Amino acid sequence: MQLTENLARMQQQIADACRRAGRVETEVALMAVSKMHPAESLRGAYNAGMRLFGESRVQEWQQKSLQLGHLPGARVHLIGPLQSNKTNKAIDLFDAVDSLDSLKIAARLDAAAELAARKLPVLIEIKLSHEESKHGIAPADLPIFLEAMHAMENLVPSGLMTVPPWSEDAEAARPYFRELRRLRDASLAACPTLTGLSMGMSNDFTVAIEEGSTCVRIGTALFGRRQTKGPELAGPRSL
Numbered sequence: 001m002q003l004t005e006n007l008a009r010m011q012q013q014i015a016d017a018c019r020r021a022g023r024v025e026t027e028v029a030l031m032a033v034s035k036m037h038p039a040e041s042l043r044g045a046y047n048a049g050m051r052l053f054g055e056s057r058v059q060e061w062q063q064k065s066l067q068l069g070h071l072p073g074a075r076v077h078l079i080g081p082l083q084s085n086k087t088n089k090a091i092d093l094f095d096a097v098d099s100l101d102s103l104k105i106a107a108r109l110d111a112a113a114e115l116a117a118r119k120l121p122v123l124i125e126i127k128l129s130h131e132e133s134k135h136g137i138a139p140a141d142l143p144i145f146l147e148a149m150h151a152m153e154n155l156v157p158s159g160l161m162t163v164p165p166w167s168e169d170a171e172a173a174r175p176y177f178r179e180l181r182r183l184r185d186a187s188l189a190a191c192p193t194l195t196g197l198s199m200g201m202s203n204d205f206t207v208a209i210e211e212g213s214t215c216v217r218i219g220t221a222l223f224g225r226r227q228t229k230g231p232e233l234a235g236p237r238s239l
């Protein structure tokens, strides 16, 4: 059981990073990023005790959720870009959107959540690097973004999310994590619910925990390498 071993190793590394940082483990959620892995991998993780999952594409998760049926207690968050014509579907399919990066999408999600009589937790994705491939809003736009979200009563801004530039060296991500935390801290007075920090992936999650992450998003280190077969599953690079 490779997955069980991976999960045990991951939990140990999270515990160690928390100890180094003087934090308690319960502050850090482990999200299993099951994108581009078959439904059966997700079921395996569920059976091993995982309850929080991240998927990048509306369509892909729709297909898998049909195969999986109801998994009691499981929560699935959207962590990839959302197109405005998929906001209604997103409300039906996801427990939260962790990759909000436009006010237009926010307004549509708000309207869809109202129709569904739900409060949707959202994380605002921040683009801290200049890479073209990355999504998110500019840090300088966050205050205006939060201000505009005041009127969207069906969305709960619950934190910030970022994807730093990929590097072999986990330490290269540290300044980005630190910056996300600084932004979050600076925004708390205006938006007290904005407590979450979704940061850290397979190669840099221990650094992210040291810098205050409340949710690490782990794909490869849990499930192994992603399959890149089929046009709709193969994204630009691995993100």
Ligand SMILES: *Cc1c(COP(=O)(O)O)cnc(C)c1O
Binding pocket: 033, 035, 056, 079, 080, 163, 201, 202, 203, 217, 218, 219, 220, 221, 238, 239
């Ligand atoms: C794919 C993905 C991850 C997981 O990446 P790994 O390096 O495989 O752990 C995390 N966050 C986002 C936004 C992703 O798209």
